[in-house]
Amino acid sequence: MSFEPKIVAFLCNWCSYAGADLAGTSRIKYPPNVRPIRVMCSGRVEPTFVLKAFASGADGVLICGCHPGDCHYMEGNYKAARRIPLLKKMLKQLGIEEERVRLEWVSAAEGARFATLVKDMIAKVKELGPFRREGGFDE
Amino acid sequence: METIKVGVYICHCGVNIKATVDVDKLTQFSSDLPPVSVAKSYIYLCSDPGQELIKKDIEEFGLNRIVVASCSPRMHEPTFRKALRSAGINPYCLEMANIREHCSWVHDDPVTSTQKAEALISAAVAKASLLEPLEEKEIDVIPAALVIGGGIAGIQAALDIADTGFKVYLVEKQPSIGGHMMQLDKTFPTLDCSACILTPKMSDVGNHPNIELHTYSEVVDVKGYVGNFKVTIKKKPRYIIEEKCNACGLCVPYCPIEMPDPFNMNFSKIKCLYIPFPQAVPSKYVIDPQHCRYTLKRECKQCELVCKDLKAINLKQKEQLIQVEVGTIIVATGFDTFDPILKPELGYGLYPNVITGLEFERLSSASGPNLGDLLIHGKKPKEVVFIQCVGSRDKSLGNEYCSRVCCMYTAKQAHLVREKIPDATITIFYMDVRAFGKGFEEFYDRVKQEGVTYRRGNVAEVFKRKNRLIVRAEDTLLGQPMEVEADLVVLAVGMVPSKDSPGVAQLLKLSQSPDKFFLEAHPKLRPVDTASDGIFIAGCCQGPKDIPDTVAQASAAAARALTLIAKGKVSIEAALSVIDEEFCSGCKTCISLCPYDAISFNTEKGISFINEALCKGCGTCAASCPSGVIVARHFTTEEIMAQIEGVVL
Numbered sequence: 001m002s003f004e005p006k007i008v009a010f011l012c013n014w015c016s017y018a019g020a021d022l023a024g025t026s027r028i029k030y031p032p033n034v035r036p037i038r039v040m041c042s043g044r045v046e047p048t049f050v051l052k053a054f055a056s057g058a059d060g061v062l063i064c065g066c067h068p069g070d071c072h073y074m075e076g077n078y079k080a081a082r083r084i085p086l087l088k089k090m091l092k093q094l095g096i097e098e099e100r101v102r103l104e105w106v107s108a109a110e111g112a113r114f115a116t117l118v119k120d121m122i123a124k125v126k127e128l129g130p131f132r133r134e135g136g137f138d139e
Numbered sequence: 140m141e142t143i144k145v146g147v148y149i150c151h152c153g154v155n156i157k158a159t160v161d162v163d164k165l166t167q168f169s170s171d172l173p174p175v176s177v178a179k180s181y182i183y184l185c186s187d188p189g190q191e192l193i194k195k196d197i198e199e200f201g202l203n204r205i206v207v208a209s210c211s212p213r214m215h216e217p218t219f220r221k222a223l224r225s226a227g228i229n230p231y232c233l234e235m236a237n238i239r240e241h242c243s244w245v246h247d248d249p250v251t252s253t254q255k256a257e258a259l260i261s262a263a264v265a266k267a268s269l270l271e272p273l274e275e276k277e278i279d280v281i282p283a284a285l286v287i288g289g290g291i292a293g294i295q296a297a298l299d300i301a302d303t304g305f306k307v308y309l310v311e312k313q314p315s316i317g318g319h320m321m322q323l324d325k326t327f328p329t330l331d332c333s334a335c336i337l338t339p340k341m342s343d344v345g346n347h348p349n350i351e352l353h354t355y356s357e358v359v360d361v362k363g364y365v366g367n368f369k370v371t372i373k374k375k376p377r378y379i380i381e382e383k384c385n386a387c388g389l390c391v392p393y394c395p396i397e398m399p400d401p402f403n404m405n406f407s408k409i410k411c412l413y414i415p416f417p418q419a420v421p422s423k424y425v426i427d428p429q430h431c432r433y434t435l436k437r438e439c440k441q442c443e444l445v446c447k448d449l450k451a452i453n454l455k456q457k458e459q460l461i462q463v464e465v466g467t468i469i470v471a472t473g474f475d476t477f478d479p480i481l482k483p484e485l486g487y488g489l490y491p492n493v494i495t496g497l498e499f500e501r502l503s504s505a506s507g508p509n510l511g512d513l514l515i516h517g518k519k520p521k522e523v524v525f526i527q528c529v530g531s532r533d534k535s536l537g538n539e540y541c542s543r544v545c546c547m548y549t550a551k552q553a554h555l556v557r558e559k560i561p562d563a564t565i566t567i568f569y570m571d572v573r574a575f576g577k578g579f580e581e582f583y584d585r586v587k588q589e590g591v592t593y594r595r596g597n598v599a600e601v602f603k604r605k606n607r608l609i610v611r612a613e614d615t616l617l618g619q620p621m622e623v624e625a626d627l628v629v630l631a632v633g634m635v636p637s638k639d640s641p642g643v644a645q646l647l648k649l650s651q652s653p654d655k656f657f658l659e660a661h662p663k664l665r666p667v668d669t670a671s672d673g674i675f676i677a678g679c680c681q682g683p684k685d686i687p688d689t690v691a692q693a694s695a696a697a698a699r700a701l702t703l704i705a706k707g708k709v710s711i712e713a714a715l716s717v718i719d720e721e722f723c724s725g726c727k728t729c730i731s732l733c734p735y736d737a738i739s740f741n742t743e744k745g746i747s748f749i750n751e752a753l754c755k756g757c758g759t760c761a762a763s764c765p766s767g768v769i770v771a772r773h774f775t776t777e778e779i780m781a782q783i784e785g786v787v788l
């Protein structure tokens with residue numbers, strides 16, 4: 001059987017979760033590999049959530065927030081925009097491919113964009129192969 | 140400690156979920172999860188019997204946490220929270236698994252869709268087991284509304300609210316209210332004179348004891364939340380003291396500077412000390428600082444000297460900031476017309492006899508530059524060509540939408556040409572004629588009977604040959620290229636979002652649809668609500684529409700705003716953040732990150748403290764706390780961690 005990656009997606013309630021909802025209402029199809037978790041703001045996403053996802057068996061993590069300037073909480077997405085790149089640097093040092101973590105902006109109107117993004121991420125992670133570490137990955 | 144007993148309820152949503160996801164398998168799967176006492180599926184959980192099923196089980200099995208696997212929580216979370224409350228358990232003990240929008244509607248394969256739905260349910264159950272009951276606070280709603288935009292939408296909304304007896308602050312950026320509707324000549328399909336039906340409403344606004352009108356003003360800052368907005372309005376200097384000016388107009392002849400008249404789409408000139416149009420509300424003069432010799436060069440003060448008795452002119456007037464507090468906001472910021480410069484092949488801007496639909500309105504209007512005589516640069520046009528869908532239904536411009544009004548305003552304008560110039564040749568190039576409203580088809584038929592030629596075709600270009608304008612097009616019904624001579628070409632420009640709308644969107648945290656008009660909370664069921672509680676939208680800022688639709692929507696927005704104001708109380712989100720005093724190290728990291736200044740430092744205790752009245756529950760502080768002692772309620776670290784484990788099942 002071919003490798004089907006599991007992608008955990010943290011979606012902010014106001015823009016990206018609504019965008020994913022719109023993909024649903026518009027019946028825009030994408031593969032079921034993505035597993036969304038709703039947070040109020042992309043600024044709520046702790047770097048440890050990403051690590052936890054990998055530790056629990058995810059092959060990739062997608063974090064989606066409102067476009068710059070559109071954050072429902074004014075600047076939570078900017079906080080995410082600072083945190084996630086730092087995390088990616090750290091992951092790189094641990095030998096984890098940067099492409100497994102992605103921070104993207106998806107507005108409430110961008111259902112199609114959400115679907116495209118998910119497809120793209122799945123394809124990239126498929127290329128990378130499954131996330132696994134010799135001797136397991138300890139939290 | 141209470142024993143956690145979870146009930147899982149899986150909705151078929153008719154066949155919306157059931158057709159793709161195996162609901163029986165899901166029910167079996169759910170009932171096997173450790174904390175789950177009971178799992179059931181039902182055809183429509185949101186229906187009364189569906190909710191009754193949950194309520195009955197809560198009683199019978201002593202359930203204290205509920206998972207509903209159905210549509211998006213953005214859709215029915217309030218519904219099921221209510222059901223929980225009426226069954227006597229805390230509404231925050233609910234978690235939803237979105238197996239419709241995020242699963243059955245976006246996936247085709249029943250096997251993998253069901254697997255995903257299982258993962259979503261297991262995550263929801265994991266989170267639900269950790270959920271804490273929370274208490275919502277009720278706060279008072281300030282019994283006043285802010286209406287932004289003084290076009291017909293803003294006017295109608297303001298009047299509806301004010302007539303109910305509540306205070307309204309109406310803010311308009313232009314010197315007078317009235318908006319685009321004021322510039323129109325007759326209105327389709329009834330041919331009412333636009334100004335005649337609008338001006339009574341405008342003067343009602345001007346005279347209403349409950350309406351505080353701020354023209355030539357802009358909203359520059361909005362703080363707070365539903366029920367409690369603090370708004371800053373910037374009043375631009377009009378160099379006229381509004382309270383003193385009695386619009387006598389004695390100053391005007393002394394003003395030496397003329398400028399193009401924006402109300403007449405620059406077809407005529409006015410003094411730079413002007414009143415936008417005779418029926419302006421407020422009926423107060425204004426000085427254009429871009430043209431006035433005093434504001435530009437500190438020369439000339441003729442007007443101030445003339446107005447020596449009233450002393451209503453103050454050329455040194457400064458802008459003013461006004462603070463108001465309101466419970467709710469209606470956004471009615473309108474539209475701009477498409478700028479046909481972006482379609483250079485149509486010759487707009489190059490040939491003076493190519494004009495836009497809105498310019499035609501002024502040329503034709505009895506209050507326009509020619510007092511109703513349809514003259515273009517002094518001459519009566521004999522051959523008139525209308526081109527429809529300019530800037531609408533045009534993928535190359537990124538405007539895929541139909542502007543909804545251009546077919547009918549073109550038909551009306553053709554009728555006006557026929558009325559004013561009986562022997563004119565009138566040709567309309569169209570893609571499709573959309574005469575969908577009440578009385579539209581009948582009007583379109585009438586115009587066709589009046590000797591107007593409708594040609595289905597795409598116009599390739601407008602150019603000049605021997606001093607004549609030529610419209611070259613392909614008649615798509617005949618499949619032939621053709622040329623029509625014209626004295627006047629009218630471009631039926633569509634509506635585009637007002638150029639101010641990105642700023643308004645940022646100010647009020649409104650989302651925009653792909654077409655850049657403001658996005659409603661739900662396209663069908665909450666068409667005037669926005670994602671921001673207490674903020675409503677009306678009129679063309681939400682999308683192109685005609686006057687009756689705008690008025691209806693404005694009244695709808697007013698009714699929605701009034702439900703808040705009239706009730707006087709609103710529950711605010713209980714899912715806020717809180718700091719565990721015992722373990723806070725007082726590092727103050729969170730203080731610098733809070734966008735609402737909701738966190739302050741208690742020097743006595745040496746710890747940080749969150750003011751719940753200011754916290755909005757974004758959880759940014761919780762994500763940053765190095766000690767991990769900030770709890771983002773309802774989205775706690777433990778809850779999310781459990782959810783992650785569940786979701787990667």
